[in-house]
Amino acid sequence: MLANIKIPPGIRLFNKIADFRAWRRQLLLDRQTLGYVPTMGALHQGHLALVTSAKNKCDNVALTIFVNPAQFSPTEDLSTYPRTLQGDLDKLAALGPGVASAVLVPTVQEMYPGGIELDVSKQKGAFVEVKGLSHQLEGVTRPHFFRGVATVVSKFLNIVQPEEVFFGQKDVQQCSVIKTMIRDLHFPIKMNICPTVREDDGLAMSSRNAYLTVDQRRHALVVHNALSSIESLYRNGERHAPTLIQAGIDIIERERQQVEKNSNLDWDIKLDYLNINSPEDLSELSGEINNEDGCIVSTAVFVGKTRLIDNLLLDVKMES
Structure with a gap:
């Protein structure tokens, strides 16, 4: 999966969850804190602002890059969603040495060991839902969406085990859903919500x-x-x-x-x-x-x- 990717100096790139966890454990032994930025890749200045905010608060910053099938319906753009790993790593490196410490790019098979169907009615395995905040707004048009988001974020919080996690305000409903999930599932993690980053003319970066x-x-x-x-x-x-x-x-x-x-x-x-x-x-x-x-x-x-x-x-x- 990571063949032909040129890894910038100073950034650890992981494909296997077990390898990432071994790296994370050493940070704990060294008493170093970890900030976490979850992404689906195709990084832009909004993502990079989250990374910078995380670095300002934590010793190390880890990102995940994973296009999550569980938040796409069968009619949505899963297959065409931009995947730009080399460019993403280069942008992280351009932030300066030591800003981004590690990037985890797991396979779908590792993240969903029982498999994952886009049709919710055919899905099997463990999933997370946040009731009361997922059915309105985005949830009207995309009733599957926040179930997929809450599931994958809970998986990553368990894998990464950061002290702090960073999200952007542009996805304001997502912020409410994840904030409630962190509270209700007792994740020992502080959530940070950072302002929306915009182009010069005001268009929200996406x-x-x-x-x-x-x-x-x-x-x-x-x-x-x-x-x-x-x-x-x-x-x-x-x-x-x-x-x-x-x-x-x-x-x-x-x-x-x-x-x-x-x-x-x-x-x-x-x-x-x-x-x-x-x-x-x-x-x-x-x-x-x-x-x-x-x-x-x-x-x-x-x-x-x-x-x-x-x-x-x-x-x-x-x-x-």
């Missing part, structure tokens, strides 16, 4: 941005623009959730119409969801927003076949 064509990339900024408009209205005193949502929908709809009218474009823009939710339990807010509680505004928009997600926190601090 591995799936690589799917966008030049024209799609230009129109993809509508996601950030819709959220920014909502934030502006909120800061100017608007607290009625449906009014804020409609303002964002109007911006996305205008962009959709522009694309539709352009005969040179053979793709479209489609809103999946735009919601305002409670930061406490992700319940949907349908009336006035309480200033003391704040809210999470989140959206998913298809630009062509690429599904982009983003969010903003209004008077909310994502506690680690």
